[in-house]
Amino acid sequence: MVAKAGVTKRRVSNVTPASASNVPSMSLMEDLFGDEFPEAFATSSGYAARSSKRVTDLPAELLAMICEHLSNLDIKRLRLAGKHLAKNVGLRIDRIYISPNRANLDCLQRILDHPRYRNDVGEIVWDDAQLEEYPTLDSFRHAIGIDEVKTTIDIENRLDEAIRGHEDDSPEYRALERDDFFSSNGQLTEVGKGILLRYDDQFSRDIIARSTTVMSIEQSYNLYQRLYQEEQEIMEQQLDVAALHRAIAGFPKMKRITLTSEVWRPWKLYPLYDTPFYRSLPPGFRKPSVWPWLGFRQQATSVQAAHRDEVMSTRNIERLSIEFRGYSIIVSTLLAIPNPKIEEIIIDAGNEYTGISHQLFASPNSDFEATVRMFQLVPLKGLQLVINPYCSDSNPDSLFASGLLKRALAEAQFLEHFDFNPHWLPRTYRHETLDLSFGPNEVLPEATIKRLTTFALRNVSVKENDLEDLLKEMENVEHVTLDNIHLKNSAFLHHQPDPSWVQLFHRLQSYYAASPMVSHPRFAWIEPTYYGRNYFVDEEIGDFLYRGAECPFENGLQRPLKEGVGWFVDERDKGFKVRRLVGVEGW
Secondary structure (H helix, E strand, O other), X not given: OHHHHOOOOOOOOOOOOOOOOOOOOHHHHHHHHOOOOHHHHEOOOOOEOOOOOOHXXXXXXXXXXXXXXXXXXXXXXXXXOOHHHHHHOOOOOOEEEEOOOHHHHHHHHHHHHOOOHHHOOOEEEEEOOOOOOOOOHHHHHHHHHHHHHHHHHHHHHHHHHHHHOOOOOOHHHHOOOHHHHEOOOOOEOHHHHHHHOOOOOHHHHHHHHHHHHOOOHHHHHHHHHHHHHHHHHHHHHOHHHHHHHHHHXXXXXXXXXXXXXXXXOOOOOOOOOOOXXXXXXXXXXXXXXXXXXXXXXXXXXXXXXXXXXXXXXXXXXXXXXXXXXXHHHHHHHHHHOOOOOOOEXXXXXXXXXXXXXXXXXXXXXXXXXXXXXXXXXXXXXEEEEEEEOOOHHHOOOOOOOOOHHHHHHHOOOOOOEEEEEOOOOOXXXXXXXXXXXXXXXXXXXXXXXXHOOXXXXXXXXXXXXXXXHHHHHOOOOOEEEEEEEEEEOOOOOOOOOOXXXXXXXXXHHHXXXXXXXXXXXXXXXXXXXXXXXXXXXXXXXHHHHHHOOOOOEOOOOOOOEOOOOOEEEEOOEEEEEEEOOOOXXXX
């Protein structure tokens, strides 16, 4: 039924003015389900009549089944269709958001007080991207300008494309210049909107909708100052910390905590997470991006760059710096709650060059000791660990050599799912490659290796034989993700062939064929290409390893994936997935 309706389950929805009224119609529901459930669309006389059939006549059980496959946004739209649906279609509230602002904290408390919805929440998302101070209007205006450069370039490219399509037969198009498209304050003019209207795509609709409601810099600055002051007061009083404690203790089904830096990035027209804070803002509000966890920052000032260098290069720290406040709070809160039931901790940095500071595992410190105690007390089954490695190569007690990470993981005796991203191999040219290699035995305890059922390794160099040995030791692993992995030869061995994905997977093919008692995992292999696009291959690897198909790789490290194999995906747009084509560059 759901497949017939063409419904796809979306975890995060972007709310736009253009789509706010997109509510499923009664006629649509009738067309989809009328033949199979005629009684739901029958008249008072008992005979089906298409003109009088109503979606409100669908049985409650059927409505519940339909809603299981709808996004939260679509459920809200359905509830707006009428009082009956508002009463009989329940919201799906499976996560709550915590950050130092009133909107998120007030919403959390309302859900905690609700007798039904409090039993549905299974995840806390802690937004660690606090607002930055802008003491003057000019400093605020400058930050907004930096954020909007990328969007402006995208709009200009779309407008240029439109002009090129008409300039041969229209002198009016040839005369158009940038000033015709953008006003003095950088907003889209009516001419620009008119040209974008020719495109029936989501990007153009979103740009026009945003331009229609955009606030002035001055209005946005006044509101921003109030929000910043509110945030400072909440953090000073630790109201967000108290909210986290109430949430962990008060939601019966709470199993996951996500610590994220990715709520609002400048390259997204709408935030990745649809938080109550975002929904409370007036349409068109312009908020400068923040750059959490001392990660890479576009056009950083000299003061910002110097502060990052000073903090991240400090050795033998006593505790993590204030920029990593969220991690310290989450760990200390879990230690303060008797018998916490949290099973999964996710550090969500997207695919950005940031994460928790490498200093956490470089030398003993209070946050490391708290992490060890947390692993001992909390029954973690899943951990996604993302590291900010900036300045780690200047520290001889590196993340791996110190042995502290391995010591901590040894205490997580229930860990089955581990996603590890130390960020030592950059995804783009903007970041420096660190001369460090991933040594499995320096990070993963033997018991952990044998226990894992899913494993992901991202953005590292690793010796080919080390990776092969690790995969063979994972007796119970069911899924392996290898994301931006650079194969290296073993040190001090001469006259050995170049490392090769072809040879590695051929040896794994032979191993799995001869080892029927060990798990035969599914593999996902990812390689960055350019501008945030990646090659992605999964099914073809399984077909080769276990079903005798052709190997998807070829010799050579520059382009190890064969043409036409796998997918072309976007690491910032989960909905973009296109089959690679033979003979098409970049695809």
